[in-house]
Every structure is written in structure tokens, then in C-alpha cells.
Amino acid sequence: MASDRGDIGTEFGKLIRRALAVAMVIVCIMLFALWRADNPRIERMRMALADWAVPSIELTSKPLASGADMVKDFENFTRVYEQNKSLRQEIQRLRSWREAAQQLERENAQLRALNNLKLSDRVGYIAGEVIADSGSPFAQSVLINIGSLDGVRDGAAAVDGEGLVGRIVGVGERAARVLLLTDFNSRVPVKVLPSGRRATLSGQSADAPRLSFLDTMTGVAPGDRVTTTGDGGVFPPDLLVGNVAVIGDSGVRIQIRADYERLEFLRVLRYRPSTEIDTPGGLVIPNENVTAAPQAEPAE
Amino acid sequence: MVARAPSYLKWLNSLVLIGFAWLAILIELTPLNEEAKTMLAPDLLFCVAAFLVLRRPSATPAFLIVIFGLARDLLGGGPVGLGALALVAAIECLRALGEFLSRRNVFFEFGAVAVFSLLLIVLQTLGLLITFSHTPPLDQLASRVFGTILAYLLIYVFFRWVLRVRGEFAADNRLPRKAA
Numbered sequence: 001m002a003s004d005r006g007d008i009g010t011e012f013g014k015l016i017r018r019a020l021a022v023a024m025v026i027v028c029i030m031l032f033a034l035w036r037a038d039n040p041r042i043e044r045m046r047m048a049l050a051d052w053a054v055p056s057i058e059l060t061s062k063p064l065a066s067g068a069d070m071v072k073d074f075e076n077f078t079r080v081y082e083q084n085k086s087l088r089q090e091i092q093r094l095r096s097w098r099e100a101a102q103q104l105e106r107e108n109a110q111l112r113a114l115n116n117l118k119l120s121d122r123v124g125y126i127a128g129e130v131i132a133d134s135g136s137p138f139a140q141s142v143l144i145n146i147g148s149l150d151g152v153r154d155g156a157a158a159v160d161g162e163g164l165v166g167r168i169v170g171v172g173e174r175a176a177r178v179l180l181l182t183d184f185n186s187r188v189p190v191k192v193l194p195s196g197r198r199a200t201l202s203g204q205s206a207d208a209p210r211l212s213f214l215d216t217m218t219g220v221a222p223g224d225r226v227t228t229t230g231d232g233g234v235f236p237p238d239l240l241v242g243n244v245a246v247i248g249d250s251g252v253r254i255q256i257r258a259d260y261e262r263l264e265f266l267r268v269l270r271y272r273p274s275t276e277i278d279t280p281g282g283l284v285i286p287n288e289n290v291t292a293a294p295q296a297e298p299a300e
Numbered sequence: 301m302v303a304r305a306p307s308y309l310k311w312l313n314s315l316v317l318i319g320f321a322w323l324a325i326l327i328e329l330t331p332l333n334e335e336a337k338t339m340l341a342p343d344l345l346f347c348v349a350a351f352l353v354l355r356r357p358s359a360t361p362a363f364l365i366v367i368f369g370l371a372r373d374l375l376g377g378g379p380v381g382l383g384a385l386a387l388v389a390a391i392e393c394l395r396a397l398g399e400f401l402s403r404r405n406v407f408f409e410f411g412a413v414a415v416f417s418l419l420l421i422v423l424q425t426l427g428l429l430i431t432f433s434h435t436p437p438l439d440q441l442a443s444r445v446f447g448t449i450l451a452y453l454l455i456y457v458f459f460r461w462v463l464r465v466r467g468e469f470a471a472d473n474r475l476p477r478k479a480a
Contacts, residue, residue, distance in 0.1 A: 021362035032381030132329035137440035138378035
């Protein structure tokens with residue numbers, strides 16, 4: 001009798017499990033459809049889960065990262081003599097650059113004073129630590145431990161000490177997701193200097209993203225600097241992205257300046273583009289002071 | 301033939317799955333050296349689930365696999381739902397082969413895991429192709445499969461020889477005699 005009851009219980013349990021599994025599969029299909037349609041709910045779900053998981057991610061990542069650093073440090077230790085030699089050479093080279101930079105800074109200040117140039121407000125930033133990366137070939141993104149409570153906004157640019165890393169695509173309260181420039185979904189308007197050619201930097205899930213919509217290759221050469229244009233008002237202009245690495249049949253490839261191998265800390269820029277209205281098309285909200293159009297004075 | 305275990309033991313085993321699956325996700329997400337990541341980006345969640353479903357199928361329910369697959373998809377930033385669907389498909393195939401594999405040499409198990417880790421990647425890539433999404437380069441996918449197969453060897457050694465997890469199947473002739 002008891003055995004029969006146990007059998008019924010087991011069968012019922014199996015039935016419940018199957019029903020749950022089928023329901024979960026249906027949920028997965030629906031979520032995939034939403035993801036494909038770029039529904040913002042998916043990003044909100046991501047960030048809600050990330051907010052919840054931040055403490056355990058930090059708890060796990062710290063000892064693992066320390067272990068990886070120890071291995072790296074040991075590798076460095078074995079090459080300490082070579083590194084010392086190359087660092088001395090680097091110091092010599094940087095000293096000459098410092099002299100040149102100081103001279104240029106003085107010259108720049110004098111020219112600005114002569115032109116009575118008014119500079120825009122400095123771009124502020126918030127620094128955060130990288131606590132997780134995508135861990136799969138299907139996405140190129142990282143999680144950082146700062147979120148909306150720290151003032152991070154969706155779409156903001158993330159940079160390291162070298163250059164642009166990516167942009168914020170999801171903001172939770174205590175975490176934010178940065179889409180790297182190498183991700184398939186990353187598109188950034190850029191310009192190639194010194195020619196000034198404009199293009200779109202498209203991620204290819206590889207180390208070197210491609211320049212799309214480049215009208216002509218004239219004046220573009222390997223080694224040219226690539227910076228943001230500021231078009232669209234999402235990124236500040238003139239942020240360093242990288243250098244032209246290869247010009248071939250498959251297009252122009254860029255060597256990203258940011259050090260993706262050592263993404264430990266990122267700065268999220270607080271940038272607000274100018275909201276000056278210089279054309280009638282830019283007027284969105286009616287000004288209360290100008291409620292009615294001025295009456296045309298009758299001709300005398 | 302599946303030996304019946306007390307229900308509290310099943311729940312305990314499920315807790316083991318929950319703990320190790322969550323740990324696997326966290327380790328996968330840990331930002332390591334980029335070179336190490338590109339060389340070996342193993343699917344640790346699949347490895348843990350595959351080992352446990354072959355040894356403790358009753359404590360490895362499909363809905364838990366889907367939940368962890370979804371959590372990994374959400375935290376990792378990849379296509380949400382697709383990874384979970386592919387994972388549960390591969391794990392259910394392994395579950396169906398569990399009793400057969402328990403009577404065979406351990407190399408059959410490694411072979412099956414290798415085949416299904418490949419299937420996992422193929423399913424995800426097909427899903428992306430069908431929906432006209434971008435697919436990752438072939439070399440990254442290949443390194444993922446290769447890394448997963450290598451990681452399974454480590455997971456096998458860890459669970460089998462360190463934690464001494466044994467199988468539920470009576471015909472499992474690969475158990476150590478003093479297994480817990």
C-alpha cells in the first residue's frame with residue numbers, strides 16, 4: 001500500500017518535472033524571440049540578475065583573478081632582465097616625449113590666449129572594476145561593478161587608460177554591462193586622421209574590427225589614428241579608438257588601442273552633448289515665454 | 301535499471317548540482333587573461349551537468365538545467381534562451397544514453413561528451429543562422445569545443461576521484477570499490 005503510494009508520488013513528481021521542463025523550454029523560445037527583436041526587457045532582466053549576482057561574482061572572481069595574476073607575475077619574473085632593459089629604453093624615449101609635450105602645452109596655451117578661446121566643460125567620469133566577462137564566443141561584453149546608483153547612464157562611453165573600450169548597454173543598480181567594440185552589435189561613428197574620412201567602426205567578433213561605410217580609401221594609410229566623431233551625441237568627439245592596421249580586400253581593419261588583455265578598471269564617461277538649439281528642427285518642447293507667434297504689424 | 305534512492309538524498313544531490321552549476325557559471329564569467337580565454341573557453345556548465353546526468357540522472361532535472369542555462373545566457377550577454385535550449389537538448393540526449401554508457405568503457409563516455417559538446421555549439425550556431433543573426437568565427441567555436449572536452453577530463457577527475465561521486469546505475473561497472 002505504502003509502496004503503491006510511493007510509486008504514485010514518484011510518477012506525479014516526474015510528471016511535474018516534465019511539465020516544468022516543457023514550460024521552461026517554451027519560456028526560452030519566447031525569450032530568444034524577444035532577444036532577437038532587441039526588446040529592452042531582456043536587458044532589464046540581465047541587469048536585474050546581474051545586480052543580484054554581483055556579490056557572488058566578486059567573491060569568485062577575486063581569488064581566481066589573483067591566481068591568474070600570480071601565474072602572470074611568475075612569467076614576468078622569469079623575464080625580469082629583458083623587461084628591465086626594455087623599460088630603461090622606454091623611460092629614455094618617454095623623457096624626450098615629455099619635453100616635447102611640455103613645449104607644445106606652452107605653445108597651445110599661448111595660442112588659446114591669443115584667440116580668446118572658450119573651452120567646453122570637462123567630461124566627468126566614474127571608475128569601476130571589471131567583475132565578469134561574457135565567457136563565450138557568442139558575445140563580447142563585460143560587467144562592471146558600478147550602476148545607476150553611481151550615476152552610470154545607458155549608452156555612455158567606457159574607456160581604459162589607452163582608449164575607447166565600448167559603450168554601456170545595460171544599467172542595473174549596482175552593475176552595468178559594457179558592449180565591447182569587438183562585438184557584432186557594436187557600431188561607432190569614427191573618423192580617420194589626418195585625412196578626416198568618416199566611417200562606422202563595426203565589431204566582427206575578432207580582435208580587429210572593420211571600418212564600414214568609408215566612402216573612399218584615398219588618404220587612408222596604415223598607422224592613421226581613428227577617433228570618435230561625436231555624431232549622434234552619444235560619445236564625446238575625439239576619443240582615441242585605435243590605429244588603422246590593415247587595408248585589404250576585406251576592407252580596413254583597426255587595431256584597437258584599449259588593452260583588452262588587461263581590462264581591470266574602466267572609466268565610464270559622463271558626457272552630455274550640447275543642447276543648444278541652432279535650427280528650428282531642433283525645437284522639441286515649446287517655450288512658455290514664446291506662447292504665441294508675434295503678430296505682424298499692419299503696414300501703414 | 302535505476303536504483304531508487306531516498307527522496308532526501310535526491311534533493312541533496314540536486315543541491316550539489318545547484319552549487320556546482322552556479323560555481324561553473326561564475327568561473328566561466330571570471331575575467332581572466334584574454335589569451336587564456338581565447339585558447340580555452342570551456343563550457344563548464346555543460347561539463348558539470350553532463351557528469352552529473354550520467355551519474356545522478358534523477359537528481360539532475362531538466363528544468364534546473366534550463367534555469368542555469370538561462371542564468372548563464374543572461375549574465376554572459378549572449379543570445380538569451382538559445383544557450384539554455386541547446387544545453388538542455390544535449391543533456392537530455394546524454395541522459396537517454398546514460399544506462400548504455402554506464403556499461404561501456406569510460407572512453408565511450410568521453411566520446412559521447414565530445415560529440416554532444418559539438419552538438420551544443422552546432423545547435424546554437426544553427427539557431428543564430430536561422431534567425432539571421434551573426435555567428436562567431438569558426439576558430440572560436442572550435443576552441444570552445446576543444447576547451448570543453450579538455451575541461452570535462454578535469455571535471456571527471458575532480459568529481460570522480462576527489463569528491464567520489466558514483467553512478468545510480470546498477471550496471472555501472474566503473475565504480476571504485478570504496479565509493480561513498
